[in-house]
Amino acid sequence: MNRLGAFYDRFILPHPWLILSLFSVLLALTALRFDQFRLDASAESLVLENDRSLEQYRQVNRTFTTSDDFLVVTYTPHDPLFTAEGLERLRQLRDELQSLESVSSTNSILNVPLLHSPDLTLETVDTEIRTLDEHNVAPEISRQALLxxxxxxxxxxSEDGQTTAIQVNLPTPARYFDLLNQRDELRTQADQGEATEDEFNTINAEFIRYSAQLGQERDATIEAVRAILDRYRDHASIHLGGVPMIVADMIRFIESDLSTFGLGVLAFLLLTLALIFRQWRWVLVPLLCCGFTVWIMIGVLGWAQWPVTVISSNFISLLLIMTLSLTIHLIVRYREFQHDEPDAAPRTTLRNTLLTMIRPCFYMAITTIVAFGSLTFSGIRPVIDFGWMMTLGLSVAFLITFLIFPALLSLLPPPIDRRVSSDSVPFTDAFARFTERFRATVLISAAALAILCIIGLNRLTVENSFIDYFKxxxxxxxxxxxxDDRLGGTTPLDVVITDLPAPDTQLQDPFASDCDPFLDDCDDYRDTWYTYQKMRQLGAVHDYLHSLPETGKVLSIQTTLALLAQVNGGKPLDALELAFVPAAVPDNLKSILLTPYISEEHDKARFSIRILETLPDLRRQELLDKIRHHLxxxxxxxxDRIQLSGMTVMYNNMLQSLFDSQIKxxxxxxxxILAMFLLLFRSLKLALVGMAPNLIAAGSVLGLMGWLGIPLDMMTITVAAITVGIAVDDxxxxxHRFQTEFQKDGDYIATMHRCHRSIGKAMFYTSLTIIAGFSILVLSNFIPTIYFGLFTGFAMFMALLGALTLLPRLIIMVRPFSTL
Incomplete structure (x- = not known):
């Protein structure tokens, strides 16, 4: 401590302007890359580290020439759709959307083939196909043909013919995948020592720049689509959907929350600090410290090109919490020294404050880093990044608090506040009296709360829907x-069946054996999928998938066969007709009817499913397990022949991994944390006592979520680490304060009352300020942000309650300190 005092006496306290000048240079350097700070909600941000599901998803898209990179415009006209005027207005809307530069094509009822002609047969399908765009088809006939x-x-x-959809295709350029593959290959080579880190960093930086450019272009396209749709809303009810829009809106809401609610939180913090301390210095200095911490971290993330994802988007709010907590503890201690030693010089008071508080604050920072460090063991890159961001951010917060705070206070020494008194703090005093008087009540209540927490924890789920993120x-x-209600579901899921070749493939002529491949299941013949037996098997898969309550529209080769059967006069295709399906379907329709569902080159069949996100009882993991088990x-x-792919699978993998890595x-x-307490307090009894309020606080938040039926998702699941970090602080x-105060008279009860009047005030002020500040988050349109604000406030309250009741009660009961 003498060395630390000498450090402050020699370098910090005498030279505040020099410290602030050097710090200003650091602020300026970090600000140079503010423009590189970015949010990322891409598919990579929702998958596990090295998860094969993303590559499988892309492989399925390449194999079947499909993509989920499209927007869905739902169009419900106020007047009948199937009239000349109604279809013309829809055509105008479609043409405007298709004219956008980033839109490659559109699909709608206007350009899909209508199978209504009485002259249409399997032989004439190439010449008799009609579309609303190219042929004069009566509106009512086209309506019936579509239905x-x-x-x-x-x-x-829709099945009632009142709502239609326009699919607006936004293909990802090939350059994106080229850069992605180069980056992944170089990463592997760098791990194996076959490439340098500089080579990897170069291509990674180029990939990040190009991804950011594509993101900006995609956002601009979505805004242009919205502007077009606004011009048609007088005549129809129009909504915009699709995976790209979900991603764009998530980023938009988060950016809005970071700016709008970030300012709102700061305003609430300012107001609360002003009401508590009533001196402008005690408002300005902590806000500057909080602002500097966030400033530096944003700059560091920009320099490192380290993206913030949906999972880590709350790191700014958390840094505000932690930095504010540190500064409030210093403020309260400083004011106590002013009250106890009113004639002391301001520098002496500041020095005593720093030397007294640096040890507990260092312990708090280190232990909180351990709590957030647990996130680095997750299998999900954004969660790992969140853990490292908080580790670095907490280090920055600690350094700013104990370097910049004293420099600012040296230049702005606050006057003595005569209202400060260690004898009258009604709120904390009430808790001290309650803990002293109702000893059994505190312990019984804690035990009952623990039981409720355990029950609530058992009710937790990791299933939720994207729709639950938005008001x-x-x-x-x-x-x-x-x-979901009218157009077949939102989230894509692909089921792919691989028809593996038989061990003996020497038989090339299917008619050289007694087995007829068009009538029987000939194991030795795998040259075509278009046999009666295989189509019957695929039909059974299609019927099962369609029967599931969680699925909306299911498309497969069976959909095409049903359509061709309709062309065939309503008669199912026989074995010979099945064999000639690839030849019978016109080339311009194969991309719609065949290649999305059958790849003979890769020997795979695909079932395209849309999951109903609005289903209240949607359980992704149960659904995927059920499908695998049935097939x-x-x-x-x-x-081994069954592959499940798509956004549903990747998002589910992420949720399940979070549950395993964080909850279990x-x-x-x-x-x-117990090991850290043992190291800090050098007492097993004291370490165990210190664990109790942390367990209660974390269990209370998670238990409450379980009782309320709020599922864990990619944001709320980190609340465990957040709560532990907050509870550890108190x-x-x-x-630490109890240890110091106990040495005065060795009286546990008296020590408790003194602690409640001193450190209890700082804990109360910290909790009150943060609860008030983060209450504004309930006004967000992004539900996870609302939950974050509510559960952060609840965590602060439970941590304070445990530290002011259960913790002193256990200390008094266990008596871990030696008497004088």
């Missing part, structure tokens, strides 16, 4: 409901 088709209802048109008043929420046990497919391993986190500060 009678097995493909279009509940996809491009009912938002366009994206309304669009998802419309798409393998009931339909006899080898599990939370015991490991607490074990690490615990360490209280125990």
């Amino acid at each position: 009678d088709s097995p493909m279009y209802p509940n996809l491009l048109i 009912a008043s938002t366009e994206i929420h309304q669009g998802m409901i419309t798409i 393998s046990t009931e339909l006899g497919y080898d599990p 391993t939370i015991g490991v986190v607490f074990a690490a 615990t360490i500060h209280y125990i």
Whole structure:
């Protein structure tokens, strides 16, 4: 401590202007890359580290020439759709959307083939196909043709014919995938020592720049689409949906929350600090410290080209919490020294404050870093990054608090506040009296709360829907409901069946054996999928997937066969007709009817499914397990031949990994914190006592979520680490102060009352300021942000309650300190 005092006496306190000048240079350097600070909600930000699901998803898209890179415009006209005027207005809208530079094509009821002609047969399909765009088809005939088709209802048109959809295709350029593959290859080579880090960093920087450029172009396109749609809303109810829009709106809401609510939080913090301390210095200095911490971290993330994702978007709010907590503890201690030694020089008071508080604050920072460090063991890159961001951010917050705070206060020494008194703090005094008087009540209440927490924890789930992220008043929420209810579902899921070749492939002529491949299941013949037996098997898969309550529209080769059967006079295709399906389908329709569902080159069949996001009981993991189990046990497919892919799978993998790495391993986190307490307090009894309020606080937040039925998702699941970090703060500060105060008279009860009047004030002010500041987040349109604000406030309250009741009660009962 003498060395630390000498450090402050020699370098910090005598030279505040020099410290602030050097710090200003650092601020200027970090500000140079503010423009590189970015948000990322791409597919990579929602998958596991090295998860093969993303590559499988891309491989499926390449194999079947499909993509989820499209917007869905739902169009419900106020007047009848199938009139000359109604179709013409829809055509105008479609043409405006298609004219956008980034739009490659559109699909709608205007350009899809209508199978209504009485002259249409399998032989004349190439010449008799009609479309609304190219032929003069009566509106009512076209309506019936669309509704009678097995493909279009509940996809491009609602079953009542009143709502239609325009699919606006936004293809990702090939350059993106080229850079992505180069980056992944160089990463692998760098790990194996076959490439240098500089080579990898160069291509990674280029990939990041190009991804950011594509993101900006995609956002501009979506805004242009919205502007076009606004011009047609007088005549129709229009909603916009699709995976790109979900991504764009998530980023838009987060950016809005970071700016709008960031300023709102700061305003609330300013107001609360002003009401508590009533001196402008005690408002300005902590806000400057908080602002400097966020400033530096944003600059560092920009320099490192380290993207902020949906998961880590709350790191700014958390840094505000932690930095504010540190500064409030210093402020309260400074004011106590002013009250106890009113004649002391301001520098002496400041020096005593720093030397007294640096140890507990250092302990708090280190232990909180351990709590957030647990996130680095996750398998998800954005969660790992969040852990490292908070680790670095907490280090920055600690350094700013104990370097910049004293420099600012040296230049702005606050006058003595005569209202400061260690004898009258009604709120904390009430807790001290309650803890002293109702000893059994505190312990019984804690035990009952622990039981409720355990029950609530068992109710936790990791299932939720994207629609739950947005308020009912938002366009994206309304669009998802419309798409789910009328147009077949929102989130894509692909089921791919691989027809593996038989071991003996020497038989090339299917008619050289007694087995007829068009009538029987000939194991030795795998040259074509278009046999009666295989199509019957695929039909069983299609029927099963369609029967599931979680699925909306299901498309497969069976949809095409049903459509061709309709062309064939309503008769199912026989074995010979099945064999000639690839030849019978016109080349310009193969990309619609065949290649999305059958790849003979890769020997795969695909089922395209849309999951109903609005289903209240949606359980992704149960659904995926159920599909795999049925296909393998009931339909006899080898599990190795079954592949589930798509956004549904990737998002589910992320949620399940979060659950495994954060909830199931939370015991490991607490074990690490217990080890830290043992190191800090050098007492097993005291370490165990200190763990109790942390367990109660974390369990209370997670238990409350379980009781309320709020599922864990990619944002709320980190609340465990957040709560532990907050609770650890109060615990360490209280125990450290208790140790100091106990040495005065060795009286546990008197020490408790003194602690409640001193460090208890700082804990109360910190909690009150943060709860008030973050209450403004409930006004957000992004539900995870609302939950973050509510659960942060609740975590602060539970941590304060545990530290002011359970913690002193256990200390008094266990008596871990030696008497004088």
